Amino acid sequence: MSKVRMGMVGGGPEAFIGQIHRMAAGLDGEIELVCGVFSRDQQKNQQAGQSLLSNPDRAYADIATLFREEQKLPADQRMEFVAIVTPNDSHFDIAQQAIMAGFHVFCEKPATFNLAESEQLHQQLLDKPQLFGLAHTYTGYPMVKEARHRVVKGELGEIKKIVVEYSQGWLAKKFNNQLSKQGSWRLDPKRAGVSCCVGDIGVHAANLAEFIGDSPISSILADLDSIEPQRSLDDDATVLLRFANQARGVLLASQISVGQENNLRIQVYGSQGSLSWSQQEPNSLWLMWGDKPTELLRAGSDYLCDEAKVNTRTPAGHPEGYIEAFANLYKAFATAVKQQRGSEPETSQANGVPGIQEAISGMQFIEGTVQSSHAGQQWLALNHTHIQEQ
Numbered sequence: 001m002s003k004v005r006m007g008m009v010g011g012g013p014e015a016f017i018g019q020i021h022r023m024a025a026g027l028d029g030e031i032e033l034v035c036g037v038f039s040r041d042q043q044k045n046q047q048a049g050q051s052l053l054s055n056p057d058r059a060y061a062d063i064a065t066l067f068r069e070e071q072k073l074p075a076d077q078r079m080e081f082v083a084i085v086t087p088n089d090s091h092f093d094i095a096q097q098a099i100m101a102g103f104h105v106f107c108e109k110p111a112t113f114n115l116a117e118s119e120q121l122h123q124q125l126l127d128k129p130q131l132f133g134l135a136h137t138y139t140g141y142p143m144v145k146e147a148r149h150r151v152v153k154g155e156l157g158e159i160k161k162i163v164v165e166y167s168q169g170w171l172a173k174k175f176n177n178q179l180s181k182q183g184s185w186r187l188d189p190k191r192a193g194v195s196c197c198v199g200d201i202g203v204h205a206a207n208l209a210e211f212i213g214d215s216p217i218s219s220i221l222a223d224l225d226s227i228e229p230q231r232s233l234d235d236d237a238t239v240l241l242r243f244a245n246q247a248r249g250v251l252l253a254s255q256i257s258v259g260q261e262n263n264l265r266i267q268v269y270g271s272q273g274s275l276s277w278s279q280q281e282p283n284s285l286w287l288m289w290g291d292k293p294t295e296l297l298r299a300g301s302d303y304l305c306d307e308a309k310v311n312t313r314t315p316a317g318h319p320e321g322y323i324e325a326f327a328n329l330y331k332a333f334a335t336a337v338k339q340q341r342g343s344e345p346e347t348s349q350a351n352g353v354p355g356i357q358e359a360i361s362g363m364q365f366i367e368g369t370v371q372s373s374h375a376g377q378q379w380l381a382l383n384h385t386h387i388q389e390q
């Protein structure tokens, strides 16, 4: 069975997430990186092509050339999907050109620079067979799958409250010029969009709350802040949440919490029981009850749901982490691509990838928090359009 052929835009030397994508995509041996535009700097682009591709001629100078030249290749050689791992301002342009040229898209979050672009992408996808996957990494963890399963099965009873936090400390520097390249563009409204912290990590927290809690956020009240007045975008966010199922919630996202690494954690409180999961200890899921002792569920155990088991690679006790969670999204995306080729039968495995629905919800959340905060911390309804499955 031939591997799924992947192209990449972004991810050149010194880039952050491109390298993680390559490791994750390669983990199960089902995906092969065949081409890309790794940097706008041609020297860096060629350097990446030489080290990453079996045919370095397939490191193209720009995206127009990438799509044009790949289209010319025989169907069994050409790229099947493109991974977009550039800063936020270019996601839309690359995605829409890819879809027009007949390629599937696996895109970094936030999906686009603004909501209007995600809505346009949705329109564009409506009459096309192309797939759109979104890199909401944390939904790939086995114990996140288990947490959602327990909520959906009703074990916790009616969901009453969700508290989700994503705290980092890497932007707690006084001056923007002390920041890394990654920090600089994230704080530039021309490259990042209307938000830094919410667009970068708050949107992951919102997605996790919606995924585990199985209900969309229906309204928000946000208070965004930045530690330095010269920063034009937020680096800290406190958001009150209401969900469509009437649950209440709190979302904390911060990049100025000194000493915090990637402290993403969530608590879900139901009428019968509660759960707690933390990304920094991802193999554990805690279930808490009013009338019996707390339970600790561990990844790799037989008692977990099928989805948690399918998304686990090693026996219990061997740490599985970020790259494996990412790889779970890639594995599901590769399955969906193969199903579309007709080379693999339909299975639910292909459903494990966030898509255009999550793209729109995420952009609504990002723009909504900025609007609510700027309006003086006002409640704001999020207009959740339910998108039909592709």
Ligand SMILES: NC(=O)c1ccc[n+]([C@@H]2O[C@H](COP(=O)([O-])OP(=O)(O)OC[C@H]3O[C@@H](n4cnc5c(N)ncnc54)[C@H](O)[C@@H]3O)[C@@H](O)[C@H]2O)c1
Residues within 6 Å of the ligand: 009, 010, 011, 012, 013, 014, 015, 016, 017, 018, 037, 038, 039, 040, 041, 085, 086, 087, 088, 090, 108, 109, 110, 135, 136, 137, 181, 182, 185, 199, 200
């Ligand atoms: N899912 C996650 O957990 C996660 C984590 C980190 C970053 N991200 C997202 O990934 C994206 C990239 O973030 P990063 O931190 O890796 O950025 P980065 O600055 O480290 O890397 C961006 C790369 O894209 C290249 N590039 C930029 N424009 C290009 C173009 N037009 N054509 C070709 N290459 C181009 C740059 O040269 C660089 O190699 C962002 O959208 C970010 O929000 C997601």
